[in-house]
Amino acid sequence: MMTDFTWLIGGPQGSGVESGANIFSRVCAAAGYNIFGKREFYSNIKGEHSYFTVRVSEKEIHSNVNDVTLMTSFDAETIFRHFDEVSAGGGIIYDSGLEQTETVKVRTLDKPFLDRLHRRLESLDCPFTVTGALNAARNNGVTLYPVSFKSLLEGMAAESGNERLRNMIRMYNVIGVSLSLGLVGMPAHPLYKSIGAIFAKKPQVAQTNEHAARYAYSHARQLGEFAHNLPGIAQRPDTILVQGHYGTSLGKMVAGCRFQSYYPITPASDESTYLESHEILEVRNDRPGSTAVIQTEDEISAIGMMIGAALTGTRSSTSTSGPGFALMTEALGWAGINEVPIVITLYQRSGPSTGLPTRHGQDDLLFAVFAGHGDFAKIVYASGDIEESFYDTGRCFNYADKYQIPVIHMMDKFLSSSVVTCKRFDPSRISIDRGLLLEEIKGEYKRFAATPNGISPRSRLGLAGGIFWNTGDESDEYGHITEDPYMRIQMMDKRMSRLDLVLDEIPESEQAVSFGVSKYTMISWGSAKGPILDAQTMLKENGIDVGFVQVKLLHPFPAELIGRLLAGADTLIDIEANHSGQLGKLLLQNTGRKPDYYILKYTGRAMTCTELYDSVYNIIHGTAKHREVLTRGA
Amino acid sequence: MAPSLSEYKTDVHNDWCPGCGDFGIVNALQMALAEMGIERDRAAIFSGIGCSGKTSHYINTYGIHTLHGRVLTFAQGAKLASPDLTVVAVGGDGDGLGIGAGHFVAAGRRNVDMTYIIFDNGVYGLTKGQASPTLKLGEKTKSLASPNQNYSVNPIGLAIASGFTFVGRGYSYDVRHLKDLIIRAVKHRGLSFLDVLQPCPTYNDINTRDWYAGVDLADESAQRHSRIYKLEETKYDSKVSYASESVLHEKISQALIKSLEWDTKIPIGIFYQNELISACTVRMADKIPNYLENPPSRQRISDNSSPLTDISKILDSLQI
Numbered sequence: 001m002m003t004d005f006t007w008l009i010g011g012p013q014g015s016g017v018e019s020g021a022n023i024f025s026r027v028c029a030a031a032g033y034n035i036f037g038k039r040e041f042y043s044n045i046k047g048e049h050s051y052f053t054v055r056v057s058e059k060e061i062h063s064n065v066n067d068v069t070l071m072t073s074f075d076a077e078t079i080f081r082h083f084d085e086v087s088a089g090g091g092i093i094y095d096s097g098l099e100q101t102e103t104v105k106v107r108t109l110d111k112p113f114l115d116r117l118h119r120r121l122e123s124l125d126c127p128f129t130v131t132g133a134l135n136a137a138r139n140n141g142v143t144l145y146p147v148s149f150k151s152l153l154e155g156m157a158a159e160s161g162n163e164r165l166r167n168m169i170r171m172y173n174v175i176g177v178s179l180s181l182g183l184v185g186m187p188a189h190p191l192y193k194s195i196g197a198i199f200a201k202k203p204q205v206a207q208t209n210e211h212a213a214r215y216a217y218s219h220a221r222q223l224g225e226f227a228h229n230l231p232g233i234a235q236r237p238d239t240i241l242v243q244g245h246y247g248t249s250l251g252k253m254v255a256g257c258r259f260q261s262y263y264p265i266t267p268a269s270d271e272s273t274y275l276e277s278h279e280i281l282e283v284r285n286d287r288p289g290s291t292a293v294i295q296t297e298d299e300i301s302a303i304g305m306m307i308g309a310a311l312t313g314t315r316s317s318t319s320t321s322g323p324g325f326a327l328m329t330e331a332l333g334w335a336g337i338n339e340v341p342i343v344i345t346l347y348q349r350s351g352p353s354t355g356l357p358t359r360h361g362q363d364d365l366l367f368a369v370f371a372g373h374g375d376f377a378k379i380v381y382a383s384g385d386i387e388e389s390f391y392d393t394g395r396c397f398n399y400a401d402k403y404q405i406p407v408i409h410m411m412d413k414f415l416s417s418s419v420v421t422c423k424r425f426d427p428s429r430i431s432i433d434r435g436l437l438l439e440e441i442k443g444e445y446k447r448f449a450a451t452p453n454g455i456s457p458r459s460r461l462g463l464a465g466g467i468f469w470n471t472g473d474e475s476d477e478y479g480h481i482t483e484d485p486y487m488r489i490q491m492m493d494k495r496m497s498r499l500d501l502v503l504d505e506i507p508e509s510e511q512a513v514s515f516g517v518s519k520y521t522m523i524s525w526g527s528a529k530g531p532i533l534d535a536q537t538m539l540k541e542n543g544i545d546v547g548f549v550q551v552k553l554l555h556p557f558p559a560e561l562i563g564r565l566l567a568g569a570d571t572l573i574d575i576e577a578n579h580s581g582q583l584g585k586l587l588l589q590n591t592g593r594k595p596d597y598y599i600l601k602y603t604g605r606a607m608t609c610t611e612l613y614d615s616v617y618n619i620i621h622g623t624a625k626h627r628e629v630l631t632r633g634a
Numbered sequence: 635m636a637p638s639l640s641e642y643k644t645d646v647h648n649d650w651c652p653g654c655g656d657f658g659i660v661n662a663l664q665m666a667l668a669e670m671g672i673e674r675d676r677a678a679i680f681s682g683i684g685c686s687g688k689t690s691h692y693i694n695t696y697g698i699h700t701l702h703g704r705v706l707t708f709a710q711g712a713k714l715a716s717p718d719l720t721v722v723a724v725g726g727d728g729d730g731l732g733i734g735a736g737h738f739v740a741a742g743r744r745n746v747d748m749t750y751i752i753f754d755n756g757v758y759g760l761t762k763g764q765a766s767p768t769l770k771l772g773e774k775t776k777s778l779a780s781p782n783q784n785y786s787v788n789p790i791g792l793a794i795a796s797g798f799t800f801v802g803r804g805y806s807y808d809v810r811h812l813k814d815l816i817i818r819a820v821k822h823r824g825l826s827f828l829d830v831l832q833p834c835p836t837y838n839d840i841n842t843r844d845w846y847a848g849v850d851l852a853d854e855s856a857q858r859h860s861r862i863y864k865l866e867e868t869k870y871d872s873k874v875s876y877a878s879e880s881v882l883h884e885k886i887s888q889a890l891i892k893s894l895e896w897d898t899k900i901p902i903g904i905f906y907q908n909e910l911i912s913a914c915t916v917r918m919a920d921k922i923p924n925y926l927e928n929p930p931s932r933q934r935i936s937d938n939s940s941p942l943t944d945i946s947k948i949l950d951s952l953q954i
Contacts, residue, residue: 029954240952254943256935259715280922282944289933289943290922292714296707297740304700304707304737308680309715311698311708312931316715334701394941424949432936461678461696461712462719462931469691471699472683480646480691481699 003033003058005184005228008071008085009176010051010078012108013044016173019198021052022419024177026194027186028056029241029421031232036061036530037419038606040633043266043357048108049077051634054419058233062385062530066610066632069228070184072176074149076101076130077108080117081634083133088141089227092134093179095172096146103128145183145223149175156215171212178213182220185229191217238424244416245271247386247425248345248409251393252317253281253291254427257343259309259316261294261302266358267416268319268347299324303331303344310340311470313437313460315397317343322351322364325408329371332406336376338470338479339448339456339495341400341407341435345393348412350604359604360413362526362577366585368408369555375492377499379403380555382410384513384529387422389415392552394430395510402435402505403498404455410554414527414577414606441465446477450490454497499556511553514565520620521547521569523562523595525554525583527606528575534609535616546573546616551583559590566593573597573619577607581627598627605633636671639664644694650685653843655832656753658806660692663722663751665809666816667695672720680709682725682734684760686753689724703734706741706750710914713748716931717915720820721748728758728766731787735767741825742796747913749819749826750798752789753806755834756841763837770896776839789829790893790905794886799911800826801889802904805862806833807843811902818904824913831862831900851898865892865903874908882908 007024011017021037029035036055042048053064067087073079076098086092103109103117118128124139126132134144149172157165165171174195181191192210199206249271252260262272276293283289292309296302302318309316320328325346335342346368350361368380379399383389389411400407436457447468449456459466469479474491476482503511515536522532529550539546549565551558566572574584574595579602584595599615601607611632618624642664650656667677677695681687683702690697700708709723730738730752741750756769763777767787774781793801800822804812812830819826833843844850848859865872870892874885889906912920919925936942 026954235954239954240949241954242952246952250945250948253945254941256933256941256943258930258933258935259711261711278948282947283934284937284942284944286934286942287924287928289928289935290925290930292918292922292925292930294711294714297736300704301707301737301740304704305711305714308698308708308711308713309930310711312712312716312719314715314930314933315935316711316930331701331704421954424953425945427941427943427945430941431939432941433939434936460931461698462676462716464675467675467694467696469697469699471691472701473699479697480644481688 003056003230005056005069005230006065006067007054007056007180008051008068008082009173010049010073010082011075011173012047012077013041013050014046016170017050017052020173020177021054022198023174023191023194024180025054025419026197026241027181027190028054028230029239030190030194031186031230032235033057033230033233034059034061035241035419035421036063038064038414039417040605041358049081051078051082056230061534063534063609064606066608070180072180074172074176077106079130079133080106080109081113083137084120086137086142091143091145091183091226092137093145093147093176093183094134095149097148097150099129099131099146101130143226147179147219147223152216152219156212159215160211165208168208171209174209174212175216178216179220179223182217183223183226185231187232188217239421240424241419241421242386244386244418245274247383247389248319248393248411249274250425251390251430253278254430255315255394255397256432257291257315257317257397258289259292259306259314260318261296261305261309262318262320263296263299263302263324265321265324267349267413268321268324268345270416271319271345271347299327300331303328306342307331307335307340310342311461317345319345319347321347321349322367323354325364325367325371332378333372333374333376334472335406336372336378337472337474337495339404341404343396343400343407343409345409345411347416348410350602356604358413360577360606361602361604362412362528362582365410365525365554365578365582368410369586371408375496377403377405377495378555379405379407379502379553380410381407382526382552382554383415384526384550384552386415386418386420387425390425391429398431398433399502399506401437402433403502404435404458405498410526412527438463438466447479448475448477448491448494450477450494453501454494503556503558506553508561511558511561512565513550513552515548515550516545517547517549517565517568518545519570520573520616521549521566521571522573522575522616523549523551523566523583523587524575525551528577531607531609531612532575535612538609538613539616544617544620554586557586557590562587563591563593571596573599573616575599575612577601597624599630600627601630603631603633608632637668637674639668641674642667642694644692646691648692649688651836653835654685655755655806655834656685656689658809658812659751659753659830659832660689662809662812662816663689664693665813666820669813670817670820677720677722678712680705680712680721680723682729684726684729684758686724686726686729703729703732704737705729706734706737709748710741710744710746713746714914714918715929717747717926717929722751722820723748724751724753726766727752727754727756727768727789731767731789731792738792739796742793742798744914745797745799745825745911747824747915749816749828751816751828751830753832754789754829755832755838757834757837759834759837773840775837777837788893791890793827794889794893794906798827799824799908800904801906802826802828803902804828804830805846805902806830807846808862808902811864815903822907823909824911831902846900861898861900862902863899865901865905872904872907874910877910
């Protein structure tokens with residue numbers, strides 16, 4: 001049987017859950033496995049529950065599953081929140097010092113959850129303690145591995161003669177990881193190596209952690225048997241381990257984006273921080289280049305600065321989330337009427353308003369499509385996974401330049417907080433097309449000169465002989481204000497006509513991707529792609545063929561292409577992480593066709609392929625509701 | 635050869651009201667550009683919304699008429715991407731100190747090397763004369779239904795408190811003085827701010843040309859009675875000439891005190907200037923050594939449509 005293993009680590013925010021998961025992921029990736037990791041966290045700095053699930057598989061994977069194979073927990077909350085997720089045959093490594101902890105003593109367990117937990121434990125006839133929850137798991141076929149984390153630290157301190165180790169509870173994460181890796185029989189060397197890599201800048205910390213890792217790893221041998229193991233498989237060449245925002249960040253560097261203005265917001269600002277920490281760029285056969293990353297006073301300033309920079313001919317962008325994008329919409333229209341190429345990377349999260357600020361959502365599709373007052377042309381383009389987002393970033397900048405138009409690149413929290421293995425990005429697959437950006441100008445220049453296809457050669461601030469004017473008012477060909485009715489028609493038609501050009505010129509393979517079309521076909525966009533592909537595979541393994549069409553170009557909507565792709569599909573299932581089935585609405589508006597079923601999730605947690613599989617299965621067997629709502633995930 | 639003054643003018647019909655103070659500002663700006671000999675295509679005028687927003691269309695350089703309150707954001711972005719451009723931003727007092735006040739404060743902190751001119755007339759002219767942020771509390775200009783309910787903001791004081799490193803005030807009917815002031819402001823290394831008193835003949839019937847001229851103050855002796863006086867004709871010294879906390883505090887304090895003068899004596903000229911604080915472009919060069927020679931707008935990013943950026947080292951570090 002193929003290895004398909006899910007590991008979960010949880011703990012209070014600030015306790016090193018993320019670095020623990022990082023180590024585990026690196027080690028498993030180094031052992032040749034495919035990794036799909038996902039982080040969940042509260043809008044909080046310290047103390048609230050955060051957890052990381054890392055799915056480890058021999059086959060290609062694109063999402064999480066429902067079941068956890070091995071959980072490691074050094075706090076009671078992780079056990080209370082996740083004991084039910086561990087599958088029969090799985091295991092829980094936990095700190096035995098927690099056994100007596102009562103549910104009500106865990107202050108971070110919120111009331112709605114506590115009520116559900118109590119009802120659940122009551123139904124299982126288990127006391128409201130850690131032991132109660134663990135017994136429930138054990139009764140379900142889960143093996144328990146109690147470890148006194150405190151005794152481990154004491155043992156380490158005694159062995160090394162370093163008394164300070166005795167109280168180093170911040171190493172619980174590394175201990176949990178090492179126990180887990182020891183239990184599943186993973187070779188130890190990659191563990192030490194990745195600790196060294198992660199703490200490369202702090203040799204002292206690296207040394208202490210490596211010591212803890214060695215001690216805990218060897219202790220794991222005393223834990224007993226475990227039904228699953230991860231011995232490692234053949235290395236795959238050209239594999240990288242990436243975090244969610246690396247795709248768009250590295251894509252921006254390669255695409256030649258040299259100006260990024262932003263205002264801090266989850267989950268978008270990781271990208272800007274990453275760009276700034278790599279602000280000096282290596283350039284082939286030339287002096288170093290750089291990205292000017294400017295933190296602004298608000299998102300209005302972020303888009304204003306980006307537009308100002310774009311007017312100098314610099315490829316410019318910003319990265320934001322829903323609340324920030326909402327503030328940008330007035331200036332978005334300005335970029336529209338002045339035909340300024342800009343790229344907004346929109347890392348969506350759950351709205352409305354502040355919503356679930358650190359949770360996932362694909363809530364902003366219709367908002368992006370209709371953003372801004374007045375009629376103007378823009379492109380809304382969505383990536384389905386991290387690898388795609390690298391290449392798509394290159395495309396977005398080309399679309400912006402070629403059509404002199406704002407481009408909104410849709411990303412989301414699910415993508416941004418995933419850690420995955422994928423094929424090493426290939427920068428040579430990104431091409432750069434600046435469109436009609438001028439290098440020199442001869443004779444009279446008119447920025448908005450009438451042309452057969454509506455796109456005018458573009459000057460840039462500072463270019464000799466290329467003086468132009470811009471205004472948010474309607475303008476004439478020079479860019480001066482006009483209120484003339486005929487000039488208004490000329491200019492509106494000029495700007496809006498490029499929507500047809502976009503549909504005509506962008507290759508179909510960039511507009512939408514078909515993963516087969518069957519009687520039952522799923523349609524979706526953005527990050528739902530991952531769970532859908534995995535569910536599609538699971539269905540196939542059970543002899544059920546279900547098609548899938550991924551729409552990437554959401555605006556202008558490729559109605560003819562999508563209609564053609566879906567021609568063979570009798571029953572359409574719209575799958576999205578929002579409440580109203582926003583793609584379904586666009587589909588109806590543009591093609592007249594309405595999805596027959598909806599599978600929606602708006603808990604703020606990403607879909608698992610398991611729950612998606614179940615819903616599609618039920619649809620096919622006639623036992624599903626017209627609108628299936630997914631709920632999995634703590 | 636540097637362009638002549640007339641070459642800085644466009645043939646766009648100027649539709650400001652007859653007698654508008656804005657004319658003096660646009661003339662002074664064109665004169666300043668001509669006198670400095672700045673090539674037309676090396677300068678960019680950014681403007682906000684309202685009557686003053688049309689300024690960029692009347693000047694024959696790059697002209698970017700932006701959004702209400704947001705002019706500084708566009709202008710700073712352009713300057714940071716292309717630091718060798720001469721950038722001047724203009725806008726009304728409602729634009730810069732009302733809807734755009736947050737950007738005003740943030741721009742001061744950033745100190746990008748450019749100039750910001752506020753056309754200060756106490757009213758929102760283009761929307762028919764509502765009270766703007768600089769109109770005094772209790773004043774009732776002619777289209778207000780009742781006296782102004784809000785205290786007025788002090789543009790000079792706010793600029794100094796926000797970190798602008800050159801702060802001055804001009805008067806739109808003293809075009810030569812204003813022209814000289816603009817030249818000083820543009821040449822300043824850092825963010826310069828000019829508050830230009832600009833009577834709105836249509837809607838502000840209080841702070842009129844005659845009021846500034848002190849016609850109401852005229853007494854029998856018929857001595858000079860203009861409210862406006864020039865700081866440079868007094869012993870006032872606006873410049874922070876060496877880096878010491880006490881000097882800085884002294885210069886800031888005197889400028890703030892000076893900025894409170896109004897009513898019968900209104901100073902124009904330079905209130906505060908400090909080139910010892912580094913401009914944002916210099917701060918950028920501190921962390922990106924070749925930023926000024928190879929700024930964002932100049933960088934080569936592709937060769938024959940192939941990207942030139944080499945990220946192989948980053949990818950190597952991510953390799954399993």
